[in-house]
Amino acid sequence: MHVAILTNFATPKGGAEKVAIESARGLAERGVAVTLIHGVDGQADPLLDHPGIHRVGLGLTDVWERPAWRGAIEGIWNREAARRLAAALAALPAGPDLLHLHQWTRSLSPAVFSVLARSGLPVAVTLHDYFLACPNGVYYRFDTAEPCTLTPLSAGCLTASCDPQSPAHKGVRLVRSAVQSAAIARGFTGRPLDLVHVSDGSRARLAPMLGDGRFRHRRVDNPVRVARAAPADPASGDAVAFVGRLTREKGADLVAEAARRAGLPSLFIGDGPLADALRAVPGAEVVGWRPPAEVEALLRRRARAVAAPARWLETGPLTVYEALAAGIPAVASDRAGAGEKIREAETGFVVAPDVAALAEVFGRLKDDALVRRLGEAAHTRYWSAPMTLEAHAGALCDLYAGMTEAAEAPSFQRSAVM
Template sequence: MHVVILAEFAVPSGGAEKVALESARGLAERGLDVTFIQGAAGPVDPILDHPRLRHVALGLPDIWSRPALSAAASGIWHGRAAQRLSAALAGLPRADCLHLHQWTRSLSPSVFPVLLGAGVPVVVTLHDYFLACPNGVYYRFDRAEPCALRPLSGACLAAPCDARSRAHKLVRVARTGALRAAAGTGRLHLVHVCDATRSRTEGMLRGLAAAHHRIDNPVGVARGAPARPERGDAIVYVGRMTEEKGADLVADAAEAAGLPALFIGSGPLAESLRGRPGLEILGWRSPAEVQAILRARARAVAAPSRWLETGPLTIYEALAAGIPVVASERSGASEKVRHGQTGFVVAPEPGALAAAFAVLRDDALVEDLGREAHARYWAASMDLGAHCAALTDLYRSLARADLVAPQQRGAAVAASRSAPGE
């Protein structure tokens, strides 16, 4: 079986690319032939170095690195991306399945007709809400709360919800309109990474020809002895430091609970938080460094997203290591947290977070939570092997259905021709 995986970058610059890269390697190790197509120009991670893994670079510019007008036009419809992708696919052995992970930074909606016109099943993993929502996160940045509007409704078009400006909102609306038209040229197979976003997105995408599937993101943590979080000294936040992800909530709640806060990452809030007492910012670190820091320093990992986050890997990685988690009730990943047993699921508000953090001052409780987190995670592991096994099953079922469908259509045509006329 030959699978083509398409992503913006070939380095783990975000969760979507990390999943795309790891799944490409995992599928190759399972014996599938894999082609990884990289949209934007840039470096290539050594993870793609495998004899069953082919790498193709389209060499496209990152749309948002271009001047404003050309960036907007390319974001709505990037014709060169469609041309290069079409040429790349034509030069490959016939694929059994095409799997798209991201498309907003270099590819644009123009690639959807190319993928849907290839004559094989097209799978799209929904790491966000861009297929439905113009700003991609279904969040009102003007109100600092999740959105409750129907995407592309009159109220949606009027809402000043974009994180940057009304002009950016207009471009994103035009892009979403172009996307809906492009995606309507065929049938998509949508992979959801949590139950909550599946139910939410199915409602948003009514009218789009799509089948919905549910597969967990892979967690790149090797099984080992559980961490000793009771020895940790800080509440740890991992990721981009933004308001919608709740970085400021962690700082405020940790201070109220009398615990140090440790941030691994950077972002718009970094400068305003830097220098606060009891708060340490380490900047970005490699996945291996993050795991080492968590095992050495974390009493718990906090992910108090204000937005309806899909499947943040930091929560799963903490549970796999045996570290308690304090997760937002709005996050899809909270489905994996057992409140009071492996961590806490709370509202993304300072008071609720501070109360949860204060409880974590108890060493015996933290030890119990960490041990239970490790045991429960590994009883139903979300490791790369499980992820790739689920993907392989999906690809094969779609490929079989794709072979049967033409035969069924042919039989239906023959039956209609032989039926007596009215």
């Protein structure tokens, strides 16, 4: 089998690229031929250094680095991205059996959907966020700091001041979303687009938004690259830890205030717009971004629990899975997909993204016996069915086998040439 994986970057600038790169490596290790096509050139992640992975850069520019007007145009429809992608696919010595898209908003643009459709190949799209349906990508209202309840591209959506940056940015995103929907509707009429969800929660939310029969909904866990080791001893830690971008939608401010009320220090590994405000909270420590190995060592040494109390409907934050794998209790938002992996009061807690609710849970984490029991159970339960790279690649191979079998059916062949 030969799979072409498409994404914006060959380095993990976000969760989508991280999973795309890890998927490529896991598939290659299973003997699958992989071509990774990335929009922006540059240094590649070392994981892509494998004889089974062929890498193709399209030489595009990240729209965030363009002048505003140029970035807006290319973000809506990048004709050059479509042209270069079509040429790259045509130039491959051996054509792929299927195409798997992970991210497209930063360089590829919705224009690539027309190329994918014209290929006639089975196409999978992993939904790391809500961009396939929601203009701002997170189905979250930044004006009210609450999840959105509007139908994407409805009259209410068109007039909502929900964008994190400005009304002008909202306008561009609305146009991009409408153009994207039209491209998918035109290109995939009569044959399905396989959508891969990373949590049951995001599947339950996105499937009704997307609505019609153009899509087949699949479910595959993201990989967690944590080597099995002895469980941590979270009872020896002193702080509630948060790992990631320090923003309100991710709930970083909730962790700092709830930990202060509970009488525990808080540790923030990451950076973002709330960094200075967090440093001003008594007991809070911000250490910035750290390499993955250093993050794991720091959590094993300092964390009584890892908290991810997102206000937005996060699809599946990896930090929760990584904590459980290390034997550290996790506290997740009841709005996040990662909460599905937590057994309440057995391996951690699932709570509303609310200071009072979090403070109550954090207060319970002052009990050493409870924290130690939660950590041991988290480690045992996680490793009974680990979300390893090998397991992820196996699930993808099963998915691909079903897609290629369906593609060989007469109904698919007829629709592919309509």
